[in-house]
Amino acid sequence: MVPISYVFGLSAALFGIGVCGVLVRRNIIVMIMSIELMLNAANLAFVALGRSLGSTDGQVIVFFVITVAAAEAAVGLAIVISIFRSRETANADEFNLMRW
Amino acid sequence: MTAWLFGFLATLALVSALGVILQRNPVHSLMALIVTLLVTAVFFIALGAVTIGFLQAIIYAGAIMVLFLFVIWLLNIQAEEREAGHLALKSFGALAAAALVAELLAIAGRAPAPEAAVKPSPAYGTIATLAAALFSHYLIAFEATSLLLLVAIVGAVALARRMPRRRSTAASPAAASVSATGQDVSAPEVSRRAASA
Amino acid sequence: MFIDLLIGAVKAVVVLLLVLNLTALLLWFERKGSALIQDRVGANRANLLGLGARLGMPNLGLINTLLADPVKLFTKEDFVPDGADRFLHWLAPFLALFPVLVTFAVVPIGDAVTIAGHRIVLQAASLHDDALYVLATIGIGVYGIALGGWASNNRWSLLGGIRASAQMISYELAMGLGVVAVVMTFGTLSLQEICRSQGGVWFGWLPRWGIFVQPVAFLMLLAAGMAESKRVPFDLPEAESELVSGYFTEYSGSKQAVFMMTDFAEVALIAVLLTTFFLGGWQVPYLYRDGFILPGGVHWALSGPAVAILGVISFFIKTLVLCCLQLLVRWTLPRFRYDQLMRFGWKFLVPVGLLNLVATAFVIVLAGH
Numbered sequence: 001m002v003p004i005s006y007v008f009g010l011s012a013a014l015f016g017i018g019v020c021g022v023l024v025r026r027n028i029i030v031m032i033m034s035i036e037l038m039l040n041a042a043n044l045a046f047v048a049l050g051r052s053l054g055s056t057d058g059q060v061i062v063f064f065v066i067t068v069a070a071a072e073a074a075v076g077l078a079i080v081i082s083i084f085r086s087r088e089t090a091n092a093d094e095f096n097l098m099r100w
Numbered sequence: 101m102t103a104w105l106f107g108f109l110a111t112l113a114l115v116s117a118l119g120v121i122l123q124r125n126p127v128h129s130l131m132a133l134i135v136t137l138l139v140t141a142v143f144f145i146a147l148g149a150v151t152i153g154f155l156q157a158i159i160y161a162g163a164i165m166v167l168f169l170f171v172i173w174l175l176n177i178q179a180e181e182r183e184a185g186h187l188a189l190k191s192f193g194a195l196a197a198a199a200l201v202a203e204l205l206a207i208a209g210r211a212p213a214p215e216a217a218v219k220p221s222p223a224y225g226t227i228a229t230l231a232a233a234l235f236s237h238y239l240i241a242f243e244a245t246s247l248l249l250l251v252a253i254v255g256a257v258a259l260a261r262r263m264p265r266r267r268s269t270a271a272s273p274a275a276a277s278v279s280a281t282g283q284d285v286s287a288p289e290v291s292r293r294a295a296s297a
Numbered sequence: 298m299f300i301d302l303l304i305g306a307v308k309a310v311v312v313l314l315l316v317l318n319l320t321a322l323l324l325w326f327e328r329k330g331s332a333l334i335q336d337r338v339g340a341n342r343a344n345l346l347g348l349g350a351r352l353g354m355p356n357l358g359l360i361n362t363l364l365a366d367p368v369k370l371f372t373k374e375d376f377v378p379d380g381a382d383r384f385l386h387w388l389a390p391f392l393a394l395f396p397v398l399v400t401f402a403v404v405p406i407g408d409a410v411t412i413a414g415h416r417i418v419l420q421a422a423s424l425h426d427d428a429l430y431v432l433a434t435i436g437i438g439v440y441g442i443a444l445g446g447w448a449s450n451n452r453w454s455l456l457g458g459i460r461a462s463a464q465m466i467s468y469e470l471a472m473g474l475g476v477v478a479v480v481m482t483f484g485t486l487s488l489q490e491i492c493r494s495q496g497g498v499w500f501g502w503l504p505r506w507g508i509f510v511q512p513v514a515f516l517m518l519l520a521a522g523m524a525e526s527k528r529v530p531f532d533l534p535e536a537e538s539e540l541v542s543g544y545f546t547e548y549s550g551s552k553q554a555v556f557m558m559t560d561f562a563e564v565a566l567i568a569v570l571l572t573t574f575f576l577g578g579w580q581v582p583y584l585y586r587d588g589f590i591l592p593g594g595v596h597w598a599l600s601g602p603a604v605a606i607l608g609v610i611s612f613f614i615k616t617l618v619l620c621c622l623q624l625l626v627r628w629t630l631p632r633f634r635y636d637q638l639m640r641f642g643w644k645f646l647v648p649v650g651l652l653n654l655v656a657t658a659f660v661i662v663l664a665g666h
Contacts, residue, residue, distance in 0.1 A: 016197045078257075
């Protein structure tokens with residue numbers, strides 16, 4: 001059995017990669033994907049902690065996170081589509097107006 | 101989970117996660133993300149959360165990622181050119197992320213030792229245990245989730261709908277994307293019912 | 298320890314070979330069956346040293362498609378179009394085939410048998426959450442098709458890929474609702490348990506098969522499954538008259554053969570799942586652990602191995618009948634329009650599935666399980 005701190009370490013690394021993606025990439029779709037990566041890293045930590053405590057709560061939270069991620073992806077991508085219609089770009093730096 | 105299995109899966113997860121942010125073609129990024137999600141699902145199963153692992157594969161990898169694929173196609177996003185500028189900004193981003201990882205790793209080092217870990221019961225992670233928790237202690241949150249999904253469906257359709265006065269060329273993928281949006285937010289409904297069964 | 302590993306490996310190989318052989322058999326049946334339906338001879342050219350004529354047949358019959366078709370496909374040039382994403386173009390067919398093949402791992406082809414003190418479950422891998430596993434692998438199967446269409450750098454392919462992925466994830470929902478209704482009825486996610494609880498009879502004569510409890514779910518899963526396998530009434534992704542051949546327009550040689558194999562493996566998969574959920578899987582009517590007990594009270598004792606073999610045979614007969622039914626539908630019905638397809642999935646199958654689910658839940662609560 002691997003120590004639970006290893007799984008935490010992996011989760012931290014995945015989260016860091018996600019943060020790096022959001023900060024470095026300018027493509028809005030890839031940024032949203034990086035956010036999914038961060039959510040996923042957090043899920044991993046929840047499940048690992050739930051396992052080490054022997055409790056189901058961690059899994060329940062992951063269940064809710066997956067549901068919220070579905071809603072977030074649907075609405076977020078709909079916003080991207082509607083911005084893309086007017087600005088014709090997926091580069092986040094070009095989204096510099098508060099109206100469209 | 102044995103050490104070699106952990107090592108293999110962790111390497112796979114890290115390489116594919118790096119692929120998400122390093123690939124210049126969004127479709128390749130998406131493929132890397134799907135691999136990461138599936139590897140995480142395997143991690144969940146190895147950690148005893150079998151049901152959640154399968155739900156991750158069904159909903160996250162099987163439905164939400166298809167929605168991303170549709171949007172990439174709909175917007176016809178090509179591979180990015182390597183741009184010269186923003187080097188300072190990018191190195192700052194990488195540094196900030198590295199600092200965050202260092203901090204998180206320091207916290208992870210203080211996690212409970214393996215001998216302190218509780219031996220889980222045989223029912224741990226089964227669909228019955230999960231459903232029992234969802235339908236008793238977390239009932240209100242669960243119902244709120246269904247409301248959230250409904251709002252998300254309506255919001256996504258309202259946002260992505262084509263304005264009647266504007267006409268552009270891509271007609272059929274738009275219809276596909278709307279239906280994908282609808283499917284996507286209702287996919288958790290299926291799993292919710294699966295959990296209740 | 299070692300013997301268990303060996304048993305596991307043998308089971309995996311046997312299941313894989315069974316699926317691949319079933320696939321080849323379906324290819325032959327498709328070619329000859331379609332010829333029969335369309336009143337022509339069909340697939341009668343391949344010949345080897347006049348062997349067929351010497352045996353009194355016009356050609357080599359079964360060998361024709363089992364041997365000649367693969368040889369033809371695997372020796373053709375493997376063409377990759379200009380501007381294609383070479384890696385994904387190469388990967389896509391296998392990405393399509395792999396999830397379908399691994400799904401067969403959880404399908405029980407027979408009851409547990411005891412050989413030389415080892416209890417062997419005739420199921421390559423028995424999980425506790427088989428039904429979820431099936432849904433997961435079917436969900437992952439979308440990517441091979443979608444990427445095949447995208448990576449070819451061809452408008453027709455891309456349109457086919459988009460159609461295929463939209464269609465597959467739409468009908469996955471109906472499929473999920475059908476599976477959930479079945480799972481609720483039997484109270485377990487394990488396919489082996491579902492098969493076991495379909496043994497025995499009601500009223501002294503009616504086998505306790507799922508189809509008699511969940512007829513609506515059976516029809517739903519049949520329709521959704523045929524849409525998942527993207528074959529004729531639902532073959533919008535490869536509609537020849539509109540898209541050349543859809544997502545595999547730019548595929549040739551062995552890669553196209555893999556796509557075709559995926560098609561037939563999906564047909565077999567749907568048949569296998571329907572058999573397991575609704576037709577009792579490996580159950581033979583009136584056959585129990587120690588022999589037949591017919592409705593009239595006639596008892597005919599059989600030994601354990603004979604019962605197990607009968608079970609496996611019955612499983613394959615049911616599977617073949619359902620495969621033939623799907624092929625028959627394919628050569629009988631014309632193609633849907635795309636809006637009809639979406640309307641059927643979203644506005645008919647999903648509401649019916651939800652109603653069926655509510656009705657099932659009511660009955661379960663009233664019956665007081």
